[in-house]
Amino acid sequence: xxxxxxxxxxxxxxxxxxxxxxxxxxxxxxxxxxxxxxxxxxxxxxxxxxxxxxxxxxxxxxxxxxxxxxxxxxxxxxxxxxxxxxxxxxxxxxxxxxxxxxxxxxxxxxxxxxxxxxxxxxxxxxxxxxxxxxxxxxxxxxxxxxxxxxxxxxxxxxxxxxxxxxxxxxxxxxxxxxxxxxxxxxxxxxxxxxxxxxxxxxxxxxxxxxxxxxxxxxxxxxxxxxxxxxxxxxxxxxxxxxxxxxxxxxxxxxxxxxxxxxxxxxxxxxxxxxxxxxxxxxxxxxxxxxxxxxxxxxxxxxxxxxxxxxxxxxxxxxxxxxxxxxxxxxxxxxxxxxxxxxxxxxxxxxxxxxxxxxxxxxxxxxxxxxxxxxxxxxxxxxxxxxxxxxxxxxxxxxxxxxxxxxxxxxxxxxxxxxxxx
Ligand code: HAM
Numbered sequence: 001x002x003x004x005x006x007x008x009x010x011x012x013x014x015x016x017x018x019x020x021x022x023x024x025x026x027x028x029x030x031x032x033x034x035x036x037x038x039x040x041x042x043x044x045x046x047x048x049x050x051x052x053x054x055x056x057x058x059x060x061x062x063x064x065x066x067x068x069x070x071x072x073x074x075x076x077x078x079x080x081x082x083x084x085x086x087x088x089x090x091x092x093x094x095x096x097x098x099x100x101x102x103x104x105x106x107x108x109x110x111x112x113x114x115x116x117x118x119x120x121x122x123x124x125x126x127x128x129x130x131x132x133x134x135x136x137x138x139x140x141x142x143x144x145x146x147x148x149x150x151x152x153x154x155x156x157x158x159x160x161x162x163x164x165x166x167x168x169x170x171x172x173x174x175x176x177x178x179x180x181x182x183x184x185x186x187x188x189x190x191x192x193x194x195x196x197x198x199x200x201x202x203x204x205x206x207x208x209x210x211x212x213x214x215x216x217x218x219x220x221x222x223x224x225x226x227x228x229x230x231x232x233x234x235x236x237x238x239x240x241x242x243x244x245x246x247x248x249x250x251x252x253x254x255x256x257x258x259x260x261x262x263x264x265x266x267x268x269x270x271x272x273x274x275x276x277x278x279x280x281x282x283x284x285x286x287x288x289x290x291x292x293x294x295x296x297x298x299x300x301x302x303x304x305x306x307x308x309x310x311x312x313x314x315x316x317x318x319x320x321x322x323x324x325x326x327x328x329x330x331x332x333x334x335x336x337x338x339x340x341x342x343x344x345x346x347x348x349x350x351x352x353x354x355x356x357x358x359x360x361x362x363x364x365x366x367x368x369x370x371x372x373x374x375x376x377x378x379x380x381x382x383x384x385x386x387x388x389x390x391x392x393x394x395x396x397x398x399x400x401x402x403x404x405x406x407x408x409x410x411x412x413x414x415x416x417x418x419x420x421x
Contacts, residue, residue, distance in 0.1 A: 009114075009123025011308065021126075022343065023321040024155065024310055025108050028128040031151045032106035033141065037130050040105035043273075048076040051353050053292050054085030056259025058202040065113040079112035083129045083304060084286065085293060091133050092295040101134035108307070120273055120309050127281075131302035138233050141264040141285055141301050142240030148268060148281060149246050155310070156319050157270075160280070162246065164266040165254035166234035167204075168226045170288065173262075175225035183219055190215065204255045218316040221252040230263065237264050260286040264301065265393050272316045273309055280313060281305030326418055327354035329371040329392075333383035335361065340387035344380060344407055351411035353418065355380070372397040377418055380410060 006012060013021060029039070048068050055062050067079040080086055087107060096103045108128045115121055130147055132140045142372075145162065167173055180203040188196055192211045199206065207216055226234075239253055241248055248266075256265045265284035273280065283303025290298035314320060328348065332341035338359055348355040356376065358367055371379050381393045386404065393404040394414060405413070 007123070008106065009117035009124060011124070017311070019312055020314060020320050021307065024307060024314065025128065027154050027327050028108065028151050028305075028343075029106065030129050032128075032147060035104070035147050035150075037104040037106035037132075037147070039161070040087060040090065040107050041109065042083070042107075043080075044089045044110065045077045045079050046086050046089070048078040050085045050089060051078055051081060054088075054260060054289055056084060056202075058205070059257055059259055060115075061113060061257065065115050067112045067114055082111055082112045082128060083107055083109070084131065084258075084260070084300075084302060085289065086131070087131050087302075088133060088286075088289055088295075088298075088300060089132075089293055092290055092293075092298060097134040097285050097298055102132040102140060103134050104130070104132050105249045106130045120306075120312060122308060126307035127304040128307060129302060129304040131300055133300040133302075134298055136287060136299035137286075138236035139240055140265070141237045142244065144283060144301050144303055145237075145241060145248075145266055146244050146246060148305060149244075151305070152268070152280075155309075155314060157313055157317060159271045159313075159317075161271070162248040162266060163251040163254050163269060164238065164241070164248045164264065165251050166222070166226065166230060166237075166263050167255065167261050167265055167284075168222060168230040169262055172222070172226050172230050173204070176220075176222045179220045179225055180204065180206065184215070187215055202259070205257070207253050207255045208257060216253065219325050223252065233263055256282060256284060260289040260292070262287045266303070268305070270309070272313055280309045281304070294403075323373050323375065325377040327356060327376055328378045328380055328414055328418075329356045329358050329367075329374075329376040330380045330392075331364070331367055331371075332383065333357040333364065333381060337382050337384060337387050341382040344392050344410075346415065347407050348380070348411055351408075351415065353411060353414050368395070368397065378414055380414070 051062055051066060061081045066081055069077055071077055087105060091097060091103050110124055111126055111127050112125060117123060130144060132144055179403050184199055184206060192209065195206050195209050195212055207219060209216060254265055254267060261284045263285040267279045267282035269278045270280050281303055286299040287299040289300065328343040330341050332338045342357060345355040345357045362366060368379055376397060378397055379395045385394050390406060391404055392407050392410045393402060395402040396417065
């Protein structure tokens with residue numbers, strides 16, 4: 001019988017990569033919390049309607065990529081393809097925005113999209129996300145972008161390009177829609193099948209088409225469709241970015257794939273990621289989303305960053321957590337000493353030291369060199385004599401210095417050693 005394989009488009013997270021992801025998630029949490037964002041978590045599945053209405057029925061995500069199912073009670077549910085509608089639902093249902101505005105939340109978790117798997121594009125992937133809900137301020141758009149920027153700075157990632165655009169308000173977009181329809185309608189015969197259909201439903205999405213890139217290049221830009229107020233809002237966002245020293249590129253073609261955006265949109269691209277999958281993250285303002293979900297009108301802005309793509313960039317640039325040597329290995333010399341060795345390890349852990357038990361019966365010198373390679377700073381050996389006397393022999397794996405003492409004394413010495421004193 002062939003072994004059962006991992007489902008298509010999924011990844012196993014294995015050591016040592018698991019430490020890399022933990023470092024990335026931890027760094028994001030620290031940076032977000034340093035800006036006042038608080039942890040939030042929501043269900044992995046939601047009512048399908050949340051995404052049909054929120055993310056938008058005409059988007060690729062909703063049309064083609066959802067993992068939807070009917071539960072035993074006949075309810076339509078979907079594994080979340082993105083976090084924003086669920087996070088907004090949770091914040092508004094709990095009325096958090098009535099206590100303080102904006103509500104600043106951060107989040108990390110798995111998302112599910114049934115897109116054709118390829119490098120950087122999976123059926124299950126992780127996002128880190130922040131949302132600032134309840135205020136319609138250009139300063140908040142800039143803050144959200146800055147958090148993403150500082151996060152990648154904290155990881156020491158280089159080579160990012162920040163693309164920003166504005167989609168204006170609803171009236172601006174209606175004007176822009178008409179301009180796009182006027183441009184594309186005479187060219188219909190040259191459009192791919194997808195775009196011909198989108199022209200009637202969501203003409204902004206035509207700007208995302210890779211197949212019709214030649215036509216996209218000639219399409220009108222949103223600038224002339226923007227009201228004075230929308231222009232001024234966007235000028236303030238870019239002004240805040242300038243003041244924060246964050247370099248960006250104005251990209252009038254950046255429409256993003258989800259329906260709820262208004263005003264500011266942005267993406268972070270990385271040069272090492274390929275083609276259509278070159279965005280490590282993106283986000284923007286979604287002032288109309290709350291109403292679409294049945295809540296009172298509430299503005300919001302936020303981003304999501306792809307964790308697997310971020311990990312790929314970190315791997316490529318050799319970035320990761322500082323290697324730590326913050327534990328010891330406890331070895332029994334012979335099988336008869338195993339209980340005593342386990343008791344020593346237990347006592348060391350009780351004294352706050354991470355202690356890994358080695359119960360193999362390979363040669364001692366081999367075991368010591370494996371322990372050093374696996375990041376142990378010291379080895380603690382328990383043989384017949386130590387077991388009888390309640391002592392242990394510890395060895396500094398860097399200097400080779402070795403000492404026998406009572407277990408409590410060994411703990412004190414090891415704590416000092418691990419603290420680098
Ligand atoms: P998004 O652009 O759809 O935005 O996704 C954000 C990031 O998730 C992408 O830039 C990419 O790094 C990663 N990602 C998306 N799909 C996949 C996939 N199939 N495999 C691997 N990584 C993927 C959103 O999801 C919005 N909710 C962002 C937002 C938050 N807007 C406002 N607030």
